[in-house]
Structures are given as structure tokens and as C-alpha cells.
Ligand SMILES: Nc1ncnc2c1ncn2[C@@H]1O[C@H](COP(=O)(O)OP(=O)(O)O)[C@@H](O)[C@H]1O
């Protein structure tokens with residue numbers, strides 16, 4: 001399944017573009033699903049039809065849904081959910097309150113990822129278009145499979161063993177309920193599903209991210225940061241959609257300064273986003289709501305192109321020999337080198353940029369060697385390993 005993710009600052013046009021892309025992809029013959037992962041859903045408003053947590057057909061070959069955390073949790077998280085409820089009940093928390101507090105912050109993300117995995121497994125769609133929440137939330141969503149991997153690997157196995165011992169010894173006398181085997185089975189299954197969704201999201205042949213900006217300074221600044229972090233997580237950033245460009249004829253008088261400001265900002269995009277292909281979209285005189293306006297938007301953005309095609313870009317992480325030494329190259333644009341930290345533990349490399357950390361599992365040939373040097377070569381971060389053993393393999 002092809003996955004297209006739209007992200008960007010609030011209000012830039014993500015929902016409109018996701019809907020337009022889905023309609024356009026369907027017109028090119030793809031069985032398409034467009035899904036909103038933003039808990040403040042507006043996909044239904046954009047398409048002009050109410051949506052729910054299950055797919056509804058909104059046009060020929062196009063289904064749409066808005067993810068609902070509670071529904072998803074009940075479906076995929078049952079044993080964990082039940083345990084948390086029992087745990088809270090044992091602490092005297094009433095059921096109604098408990099039902100609310102078990103929805104922890106971040107669960108929307110978990111729900112969205114599990115749902116995407118479920119959809120991929122169904123093989124009902126060729127293309128899934130994701131309409132996401134504003135950037136910060138979406139970065140958390142997309143970094144989550146990487147972060148949770150660490151937890152599952154180290155903590156879960158140990159906890160399971162400890163719980164087994166406790167249950168067969170002092171467990172009976174304890175007031176606090178212990179997690180059941182079902183709880184752990186659910187977590188293990190979730191682990192598997194996160195792994196699968198991570199593989200899907202970081203496969204440049206299937207999943208790509210399209211950044212949406214408006215020609216405004218604050219919007220551009222936020223999107224630059226997003227671009228960096230998306231690359232850090234190994235997602236392929238494919239396009240920059242530049243929405244709401246004021247047409248020349250509408251920019252005399254009152255709006256004249258707007259247009260010249262936009263011109264300046266448009267001029268800076270190439271410098272800031274390098275070779276990332278840019279698709280310009282005009283600012284329309286009216287809101288983009290309903291099939292007709294969305295079709296028009298799709299035509300203006302993609303022309304005759306299939307909106308589901310993959311625009312060529314280099315993969316975000318590359319393992320290759322460089323000047324005789326095994327190296328890792330990461331596309332990591334717009335980073336202040338002093339904000340980058342690198343450490344190696346066994347077969348895992350940890351790369352921290354600002355507040356985000358990524359773990360990179362090293363291929364076998366690299367694990368016998370150690371990092372010799374790391375440096376920036378324009379927008380590429382190069383991690384060079386000692387030659388020696390690894391070079392021979
Ligand atoms: N190019 C455009 N011209 C005019 N209005 C637009 C354009 N793109 C989006 N809009 C309108 O701007 C508002 C916000 O767009 P939306 O797609 O919901 O943004 P986001 O999902 O990024 O918050 C909506 O009312 C939408 O119809």
C-alpha cells in the first residue's frame with residue numbers, strides 16, 4: 001500500500017490537500033482511503049459529508065474515515081485497557097473516571113498507527129492518504145514506533161519475567177492486581193504491529209511525507225524544523241506544497257504588501273528546502289469545501305500527474321562504502337551541527353538532534369567496527385566507521 005502523509009503547521013491546508021489528493025488518486029484508478037489522524041477532525045467538513053471511525057465511501061473509489069481513539073483502543077488494546085481499569089478500580093477510582101483517565105496523552109498516536117497497520121493488512125486499498133494534526137503532534141506520531149521499540153525490547157521482557165515470579169509467590173497477598181498473561185500477550189502483539197508500521201512508514205518505495213507551507217515566515221520556520229526531524233526518523237520527504245499564493249491580479253492596493261512579502265518568502269524556499277520539488281497552489285477567493293472545489297485544487301496542484309506517484313528523492317538513510325570505509329549517510333537538512341549527539345552501544349547507534357532521538361540498528365558488517373568520525377557534508381550527515389574488519393565483510 002502506498003502511504004502519503006500530509007503535514008505542516010495548523011491551517012496551512014493539510015486537510016484540503018489530503019482530500020484533493022485522495023480524489024485525484026482515485027481518478028487515476030487507485031482504490032484510495034483518506035484518513036484523519038487529527039483528533040480535531042475536519043476531513044468530513046472538507047469533503048462535505050459526515051465521517052466516522054469506519055470507512056465510508058465518499059466518491060467512486062474513495063473511502064474516508066476519522067480515527068476515534070476509544071474505538072481503536074477497544075479493538076486493539078483490550079487486555080491492556082482492562083488491566084488499567086482493574087488497576088485503577090483497586091485504587092478506588094470509580095469506573096466512569098477510570099474510563100477517562102486510561103486515555104493517556106499520546107494514545108491518539110498509538111490508535112492512529114495501529115489503525116494504519118490494520119488497513120495495510122486488509123489489502124483493500126492501493127493508496128492511503130493521511131490527514132494529520134499540526135506538525136508537533138505529527139512528529140510525535142511518526143517518531144513513536146522508533147521510541148516504543150526501545151521500551152518493548154528492554155523493559156517488556158524483563159517485566160514479564162518479574163511478574164511471573166511475583167504472581168507465583170507474593171502475588172496472592174497483594175491488593176494491587178498484577179497484569180495478566182493476556183496483558184503481556186497484547187503488548188507483544190502490539191510490538192509486532194508497531195514494527196510492521198515502522199517498516200511501512202520508513203520504506204521510501206511506499207511511504208512519503210509531503211510538507212505543506214504557506215509563503216509566510218512563521219509557517220516556513222516551523223516546517224523547516226519538521227523537515228529535519230522527519231529525515232531523522234528515516235521518513236522520506238518528497239514534496240513541498242506551497243499553498244495560498246496570492247495571484248498577481250488580486251494584489252493591488254490593500255494586499256500589495258502581502259504579495260511582495262510572499263514573493264520574498266517564495267524566493268527563500270529553494271535555499272531552505274534545497275532540491276525538494278515544490279508544487280505551488282493559488283490562494284482561492286473562497287474556502288475549499290466539497291467535491292467540486294477539491295477536484296479543482298487537485299488539478300491545480302498535480303495537473304496531469306497521478307497524485308499518488310512518488311516524486312524522486314534520495315532515501316533518507318544509506319549504508320555504503322565511502323572512501324574505503326563503511327559509512328552511514330543520513331539526509332539531515334538544516335541542522336546546527338552542535339545540536340547533534342551520537343553514541344554507539346553494541347549494535348545500536350543513537351542519534352540525538354535537539355529533543356528527538358533516533359536509534360539506528362546497525363547491519364552486521366558495521367557492528368564489528370566503531371564510529372571513527374561524523375561530520376556534515378552539506379545537508380548530509382556522514383557517520384564513518386573504522387575500516388578494518390568491517391571493510392573486509
Ligand atoms: N488555497 C486555498 N485558498 C483558499 N482557502 C484555502 C486554501 N487552502 C485551504 N483553504 C482553506 O483554509 C482553511 C484551512 O485549511 P485546512 O485544509 O483545513 O488546513 P489544515 O488541515 O492544515 O488545518 C479551510 O477553510 C480551507 O478551505
Ligand SMILES: [Mg+2]
Nearest residue numbers: 014015038042
Ligand atoms: Mg486539518
